[in-house]
Amino acid sequence: MTAPAAGRPAVVIASRLFVPEVSAGAFRLGALARGLSDAGADVAVITTAPPPHAPATPDPNGVAVSRWPVLRDRGGNVRGYVQYASFDAPLVVRILFRRWRLAVAESPPTTGLVVAVVAALRRRPFAYYAADVWTDGVKSMGASAPVVAVMRWMERAVLRRAAVTLSISDEVTDRLVALGADRDRVVVVGNGVDTAVFSPDLTPAAHDRYFVYTGTMSEWQRPDIFVRAFASIADEHPDVSLRFFGQGAVERDLRALAERLVPGRVTFGGVVGPADAASWIRGATAALVSIAPGIGYDFARPTKTYAAAACGTPVLFAGARSGRELVAEAQLGEAVGFDADEVADAMRRLLAAAESGETDRRRTERARWALEHVSLAAVGQRAARAVLSALSRRP
Known part of the structure; x- marks a missing residue:
């Protein structure tokens, strides 16, 4: 010693x-x-x-x-x-x-x-x-x-x-x-988050249209809401997919739900390093973040939100009030209740924003907020x- x-x-x-x-x-x-x-x-x-x-x-x-x-x-x-x-x-x-x-x-x-x-x-x-x-x-x-x-x-x-x-x-x-x-x-x-790793200047990991969820999949996040919401818009947007990176207690149930509702449209990439996660976030239509309300974590503000903002990628936050307020006040994306229909509507708006060019026009603004605050x-x-x-x- x-x-x-x-x-x-x-x-x-x-x-x-x-x-x-x-x-x-x-x-x-x-x-x-x-x-x-x-x-x-x-x-x-x-x-x-x-x-x-x-x-x-x-x-x-x-x-x-x-x-x-x-x-x-x-x-x-x-x-x-x-x-x-x-x-x-x-x-x-x-x-x-x-x-x-x-x-x-x-x-x-x-x-x-x-x-x-x-x-x-x-x-x-x-x-x-x-x-x-x-x-x-x-x-x-x-x-x-x-x-x-x-x-x-x-x-x-x-x-x-x-x-x-x-x-x-x-x-x-x-x-x-x-x-x-x-x-x-x-x-x-x-x-x-590490703003040297999560940056708007990264090369996207892919150029197709997808929503991405990174990190822990647990009972207090209940990311199944994104699979259920995506299932309701999948036929409208046949070229859009859902990607999950990470692991957690509910991953097995999440895989089974995805296979039942939208077979072949949801991929699970396992645990990846921060640099790879950042590249996937940079190329996404939006990054998905959730906190199930009423189970004791309503005060949480997940770092997934900050990672997306640092890449300039919009956040789709579903759930508890504190996280919704952060996304809404900083104009980081869409903040909705913990409801599959509300999430589906937010997905539609985010796809439209990407097609219109609004997402790219606001990328620098969101990344600057992350650099200054998180x-x-x-x-x-x-x-x-x-x-x-x-x-x-x-x-």
């Missing part, structure tokens, strides 16, 4: 997700690690060995990454209580005997609790990166009352003990405060400043 350089604070990040995994969480943590290194910290990351489908990319410069095998589900995700435990149990030893002045814990709260206990034993401060509210998510998935109560206790304990908590939005902050976080110790750092590098710098402020705070 390399000793930290004199005068440089040693910061350790504990997260089950880290680049090169293809996920918003991994990208956030990569940006934070780079931001901390640029701010003069010695940064070490304790994480997992990436799944086989992760793209081969180097670790961030100046960041020491320690990887360890972990249990994953059938889709290659560290998702589920057993999978979380397979990371959290070894983490106790991996972080307890490492040199550091400040720790950062990424959700879930089980990881946060491990870091909180070790930080208390070491008499060191820690920061908690709360991209969402796990208690709400567990409850929305229909977990039993005892499971929800345990998760609430863990999340509350972590929030109350963290010297600083990083939040991605005002809506998430409000939920964290409701759980017991001290608002004065919560810093909103925002969320974003640059991942800027998010990483804000997050790094917030984390380092924990050195002068007392939990």
Whole structure:
């Protein structure tokens, strides 16, 4: 183990997700690690060995990454209580005997609790990166009352003990405060995408007409609404297709639905790297984004929205109010309710906009908005400043 350089604070990040995994969480943590290194910290990351489908990319410069095998589900995700435990149990030893002045814990709260206990034993401060509210998510998935109560206790304990908590939005902050976080110790750092990767200057991956969905396919997104909507316009537009890239808990059901409703018109490309995803988004008629309302994630603003905007591609957002408001206020595309007929009508309008040239005329405008508001590098710098402020705070 390399000793930290004199005068440089040693910061350790504990997260089950880290680049090169293809996920918003991994990208956030990569940006934070780079931001901390640029701010003069010695940064070490304790994480997992990436799944086989992760793209081969180097670790961030100046960041020491320690990887360890972990249990994953059938889709290659560290998702589920057993999978979380397979990371959290070894983490106790991996972080307890490492040199550091400040720790950062990424959700879930089980990881946060491990870091909180070790930080208390070491008499060191820690920061908690709360991209969402796990208690709400567990409850929305229909977990039993005892499971929800345990998760609430863990999340509350972590929030109350963290010297600083990083939040991605005002809506998430409000939920964290409701759980017991001290608002004065919560810093909103925002969320974003790598605008060097997602750009309007990319060469499109294809030149046919298609709608594209990238990323996780889960119960709280319910992307089946796009298949159902597309089925209602497929005969009107025989040359248009639907493309999915990524994976998730509902992918198998989604494939079966597509084969039943629109056989041969929906393709599933699996997990692809950020550069490939960006090229597919750049060439699309619109990028599809959804948040099923009323299941605990109404405050979410998915990074899929930002990725599309950075490529100058219109967004078709279906679902919860917060995401709809973002798309409508920034004029990033179409924002509709979680209704297949509304989504189908929005698809028709987006196809017409592409044919008329409106999509290309507004591409630069949308990309400029992303560059000014959701640059991942800027998010990483804000997050790094917030984390380092924990050195002068007392939990």
